[in-house]
Amino acid sequence: xxxxxxxxxxxxxxxxxxxxxxxxxxxxxxxxxxxxxxxxxxxxxxxxxxxxxxxxxxxxxxxxxxxxxxxxxxxxxxxxxxxxxxxxxxxxxxxxxxxxxxxxxxxxxxxxxxxxxxxxxxxxxxxxxxxxxxxxxxxxxxxxxxxxxxx
Numbered sequence: 001x002x003x004x005x006x007x008x009x010x011x012x013x014x015x016x017x018x019x020x021x022x023x024x025x026x027x028x029x030x031x032x033x034x035x036x037x038x039x040x041x042x043x044x045x046x047x048x049x050x051x052x053x054x055x056x057x058x059x060x061x062x063x064x065x066x067x068x069x070x071x072x073x074x075x076x077x078x079x080x081x082x083x084x085x086x087x088x089x090x091x092x093x094x095x096x097x098x099x100x101x102x103x104x105x106x107x108x109x110x111x112x113x114x115x116x117x118x119x120x121x122x123x124x125x126x127x128x129x130x131x132x133x134x135x136x137x138x139x140x141x142x143x144x145x146x147x148x149x150x151x
Contacts, residue, residue: 080127
């Protein structure tokens, strides 16, 4: 199958071309890409491959807590991302997802279970971190402007 100028090999047991046309597989492959990138996020940013135990239950617990944390991160960063997207700047601004995941991982238990923790203050602190965390593309641009010689 040819996708975006490159050949991709898709393996399937659905061999009847009349029931399962190749064009359908192209669309399914495109739709699946979001799922693949989501699992990439789970593996890299949340360290999903570093399980806290060896039992099936601990793996399930780690997986579901990571999925929960990912959803929580999406909810908590939404307003910050809307704010950054609305700014007129030379380069598009984005919430630095590594910063946001790390900040939420470090604060989530306090927010959910610490009775002494002021939830509004904790959420305001998280939003401040989301807005200050410099996105990777801005870091690269800044580095290129200041560190690389111009010939």
